[in-house]
Amino acid sequence: MPSGEPAVAVDGLSKRFGDVEAVRGIEFAVRPGEIFGFLGPNGAGKSTTINMLCTLLRPSGGAARVAGYDVVAQRDDVRRNIGLVFQDPTLDGYLTGEQNLRFHAELYGVPRAATAGRIEQVLRMVGLWDRREDRAQHYSGGMKRRLEIARGLLHSPRVLFLDEPTVGLDPQTRASIWEYIRQLKEAEEITIFLTTHYMDEAENCDRIAIMDKGQIVALDTPEALKAGVGKDRVRIETADDEAAIAAIKERFDLEARVSEGAVTFSVASGEAFVPRLFAELGVPIRSVSVSRPSLDDVFMSFTGSTIRDAEAGASDHMRMMMRAARR
Numbered sequence: 001m002p003s004g005e006p007a008v009a010v011d012g013l014s015k016r017f018g019d020v021e022a023v024r025g026i027e028f029a030v031r032p033g034e035i036f037g038f039l040g041p042n043g044a045g046k047s048t049t050i051n052m053l054c055t056l057l058r059p060s061g062g063a064a065r066v067a068g069y070d071v072v073a074q075r076d077d078v079r080r081n082i083g084l085v086f087q088d089p090t091l092d093g094y095l096t097g098e099q100n101l102r103f104h105a106e107l108y109g110v111p112r113a114a115t116a117g118r119i120e121q122v123l124r125m126v127g128l129w130d131r132r133e134d135r136a137q138h139y140s141g142g143m144k145r146r147l148e149i150a151r152g153l154l155h156s157p158r159v160l161f162l163d164e165p166t167v168g169l170d171p172q173t174r175a176s177i178w179e180y181i182r183q184l185k186e187a188e189e190i191t192i193f194l195t196t197h198y199m200d201e202a203e204n205c206d207r208i209a210i211m212d213k214g215q216i217v218a219l220d221t222p223e224a225l226k227a228g229v230g231k232d233r234v235r236i237e238t239a240d241d242e243a244a245i246a247a248i249k250e251r252f253d254l255e256a257r258v259s260e261g262a263v264t265f266s267v268a269s270g271e272a273f274v275p276r277l278f279a280e281l282g283v284p285i286r287s288v289s290v291s292r293p294s295l296d297d298v299f300m301s302f303t304g305s306t307i308r309d310a311e312a313g314a315s316d317h318m319r320m321m322m323r324a325a326r327r
């Protein structure tokens with residue numbers, strides 16, 4: 001890959017399944033060494049995009065280059081230079097952790113002389129060296145995912161694709177997977193491209209593309225996206241919430257509602273607004289807090305949706321149930 005060329009470059013990429021336009025002419029570029037995240041609800045088109053970039057799906061239109069190679073015309077070159085970690089486990093449960101990696105090393109033609117050393121290196125990186133002789137079927141969900149990440153790294157790819165790397169895992173395990181992803185970025189010269197529908201996880205990315213209904217609706221650093229919302233969230237505890245909501249509407253023309261036991265509303269420059277609130281509200285205030293927008297607020301401001309958040313949670317649950325049923 002010539003220096004200066006993006007690790008991933010996408011130009012007008014689209015994919016249609018019959019009547020469904022899963023991806024609608026998206027454009028973006030990922031810099032070498034970046035952790036780049038695709039954030040969006042289920043069905044937004046994230047997996048379809050990743051599958052096209054990994055050469056597993058042929059685009060209906062547009063073009064994409066990964067590690068400097070065209071995903072249609074130079075499929076084999078792309079495949080040699082990428083690592084993949086999918087949503088659903090693809091390990092062989094009867095093989096040990098180490099055997100799973102050895103099998104993959106042969107598939108990918110990792111030179112024999114280098115295999116043992118590289119296996120040790122990646123297993124140590126994900127904290128599984130001591131468990132290398134256990135069968136993968138006896139690993140916990142988090143250990144399996146870590147083994148899959150190790151496997152994705154084995155042939156020293158330039159770009160590692162992770163499709164929902166932490167879906168179905170408990171919060172503690174999710175946090176530890178992220179710790180490994182961050183360490184990985186320090187240890188290897190690699191670009192990491194991942195999808196997630198967890199807002200808090202997207203915070204870990206250097207940049208995020210927010211995807212909705214097959215399109216990228218926003219792309220920037222988490223900080224810039226949050227700053228772009230332009231409004232802070234103000235929460236007040238009052239002696240009379242109903243009266244406070246009515247007064248906020250009447251005096252300041254702002255829509256407030258009770259959320260988690262406090263009157264909540266959004267306003268530009270929240271800190272500057274608070275003195276006015278105390279002076280003019282006319283309802284006693286017991287406490288006040290001002291917070292900066294979260295990625296939740298960003299997502300809401302671009303997609304107008306909270307319902308699909310709930311759907312995302314429900315389908316998470318479905319996936320876990322299906323996975324449990326398959327075991």
Ligand SMILES: Nc1ncnc2c1ncn2[C@@H]1O[C@H](COP(=O)(O)OP(=O)(O)OP(=O)(O)O)[C@@H](O)[C@H]1O
Binds near residue numbers: 020040043044047164
């Ligand atoms: N092989 C397929 N055949 C038909 N429709 C498909 C196929 N794959 C995806 N779709 C549709 O394309 C749209 C985008 O799906 P995609 O899986 O890319 O979304 P996503 O954002 O990755 O969501 P998830 O996290 O649930 O996978 C959805 O409407 C989906 O139903």
